Amino acid sequence: MRTSLYIFDTVGIAALRKRSEKLTGYLEGLLDEVTATRPLKVTTPRDPQRRGAQMSVRVSGMRAADPARTLRHEHGVVVDAREPDIIRLAPVPLYSTFHDCWRVADALAHSVSEER
Numbered sequence: 779m780r781t782s783l784y785i786f787d788t789v790g791i792a793a794l795r796k797r798s799e800k801l802t803g804y805l806e807g808l809l810d811e812v813t814a815t816r817p818l819k820v821t822t823p824r825d826p827q828r829r830g831a832q833m834s835v836r837v838s839g840m841r842a843a844d845p846a847r848t849l850r851h852e853h854g855v856v857v858d859a860r861e862p863d864i865i866r867l868a869p870v871p872l873y874s875t876f877h878d879c880w881r882v883a884d885a886l887a888h889s890v891s892e893e894r
Contacts (some may be wrong), residue, residue: 808883853885
């Protein structure tokens with residue numbers, strides 16, 4: 779616990795929030811591309827001041843657990859499933875990277891079929 783608090787004190791909450799906004803904004807842009815052709819919809823507010831460090835995505839026509847399971851087992855991506863149809867993605871500013879955000883969006887694109 780002390781080590782964790784030391785890290786937060788060293789980095790600073792303001793720096794973590796700034797990085798969080800950048801990571802989540804980047805993920806939002808990637809999700810816009812993925813959701814354009816799939817039965818997915820970002821339900822998180824677009825305003826960074828209203829969303830924190832996570833993005834919620836509605837997966838139409840399926841249970842949230844199904845893509846969550848596929849993401850975990852086939853792509854090594856862990857998401858939070860909120861039944862009936864919401865998955866939550868949370869880039870953690872202390873250790874997530876922009877590449878991690880790209881990996882999540884790419885995995886989601888490969889896990890949910892495009893609409894025909």
